[in-house]
Amino acid sequence: MRALFIEQLGGPEVLQVRELPLPLPRAGEVRLKVEAVGINFADILTVRGEYLTRTRLPLVPGMEYAGTVEALGEGVSGLQLGQRVAALGGSGGLAEYATVPVTSVLPVPPNLSAREAAAFPVSFYTAYFSLATLGQAREGETVVVQAAAGALGTASIQLAKAMGLQVIALASSEEKLQVARSLGADHAFLSGQKDLVATVKAAAGGNGANLVLEVVGGAGFQDSLAMLAFRGRVVVIGAASQEASSMRPVELMKKNLSVIGMWLTSMMGDANAMREANAFLSSVLENGQARPQVGQVFTLEQTGEAFEFIMSRASTGKVIIEP
Ligand code: NDP
Incomplete structure (x- = not known):
């Protein structure tokens, strides 16, 4: 099978298809x-050896992907051959086939495409935990979403609206602000604008926002x-x-x-937080209140370009690789 393989740490130049x-x-x-792999900032940092955990070489990167169940190891039950699922955590996704512990497999609502299923786990769980579990957001509060047109930003806007929050979106271009507005942001401002703090406070009703996702x-x-x-x-x-x-x-x-610090891996x-997140996320995805936003799609051979695309701040939604 074809897989992306790295033997040394670095930028796009260390990525080889083998x-x-x-x-x-x-x-x-x-x-x-x-079928599809979601590319995260964490993948780029892992390949560089700059992530929160140590990168062990050699490595097939790819921590978030969607695919169909093709073979079951001993003792695995509850999954059907041919069923579409998502996988979250670890590595190995940037390949035609990947093995994953059944504990890292997530069910995927049938209304999601493979690309959408690959765009879902990291951003939506992170957004949920940040808003609800750690941020303790309550209905009617105001949240500021930074990098609002990105993978996490687009998930955060949609979940915040589903939770009954007012959303103030920040992003670096007018085009990105338009993405945020189309997903329901109540206000959208350029992150580099003058008087940003005063503008956000005024939009939040004068006193400031209740929550900022930094x-x-x-x-x-x-x-x-x-701005709080x-x-x-x-x-x-x-x-x-x-x-x-x-x-x-x-x-x-x-x-x-x-x-408050937030790291998805932790x-x-x-288990309780995961149960709560699963219940909320499956309900909003199934009833159409939220939909993972798929951005640019690249091939396995173009993974280096995909990394550069994200780092250049050109991306909106989740950048996807189709192996
Ligand atoms: P995005 O799709 O949001 O892309 C990153 C965005 O960050 C850019 O589009 C850009 O938006 C903004 N940005 C600001 N400054 C820079 C810069 N110097 N270089 C590049 N981008 C910049 O990425 P993700 O959704 O994957 O991740 C967003 C952030 O959330 C990252 O910092 C990531 O590490 C973090 N994250 C953390 C998790 C955790 O568990 N703690 C889990 C998931 C993500 P703009 O142009 O609008 O400013």
Whole structure:
């Protein structure tokens, strides 16, 4: 089978497509015929060796994908051959076939295409945990969604609206703001505009927002704190700018603010939180209140271009590879 293979860390130049043996599912695993792979910032950082976990080489990258069940390892039950599922976590997705522990397999609503199913796990679970579990969003509150036209941003807008929140979307171009508006954002502003903090506070009714989903980092983190209302929360999900932020904890005191860290890998180990997320996500996906947004689609050979496309900030929705 064809697979993307890396033997050394680096940028797109270390990605090679190779013929590898068909992987055999071990006990507790299934083999999927991969139909579509979602590309995340985390994949790019993993290949560079700059992610939160150490990259073990050699590696077939790809942590989020959709495919059909093609072979069952010993002891696996509850899945049918030919059934479309999604896989979340680990690696190995950027290949024609991948083996995955059955515990990393997620059911996929039948109304989703393979591309949509591959665009769903990372962004939608992250958005849910950030808004509901960690951000403690309550109906009627206002949330600021950064990088709002991206994979996580488009998921966050839709879930926030399904939760009854007011959404203020931020993004770097008019075209991206249009994407955010089309998904239901109540207000949409250019992230680089002058007086951003005052504009967001005014849109939130004067006092400020209740929640900011922080994905950009850098100097803008100070703005995220400044645009919050009394008892506001910033959920720190990422730092796409790759720039450091600074904060003096005493700055949080005056408005009783909270800064909360969010990492999907850790949340996935919380069985209760996963159950709650599954119930909410399957209901909004099945009733059409939310739909994963598929962006540009690339082939396995074009994975390097896909990485560069994301890093150039040109992408909207989830960038997909079809092996
Ligand atoms: P996106 O599809 O949102 O793409 C990234 C976006 O970040 C860009 O489109 C751009 O939007 C914005 N951005 C701002 N500054 C830069 C920069 N210097 N270089 C590139 N992009 C920049 O990606 P994802 O949905 O995959 O991820 C969004 C963020 O969320 C990332 O930081 C990622 O690491 C994080 N994340 C964290 C998770 C967790 O478990 N904590 C899980 C999933 C994602 P614009 O042009 O509008 O500013």
